[in-house]
Amino acid sequence: MNEDTFNMSMRKYLKQVGVTSQQAIERHVREHGDTTGKLSVRTVLTIEGHGMEHVVEGTIDLG
Secondary structure: OOHHHHHHHHHHHHHHHHHHHHHHHHHHHHHHOOOOOEEEEEEEEEEOOOOEEEEEEEEEEOO
16 A cells, blocks of 8 residues: 555545535524534444445534
């Protein structure tokens, strides 16, 4: 495994995940008129064919 290639590929993937996830959440909030309260969010990361699953749960405060 080439560490430089792996790290660059990982960063590119994680940037895409972060940007597209933020856009999806913002679009949902706008479309549903959410202005107060909190959103319970859950992200599931899987590696297909490897039996790996990683779950991140959290809360987004709308203010």
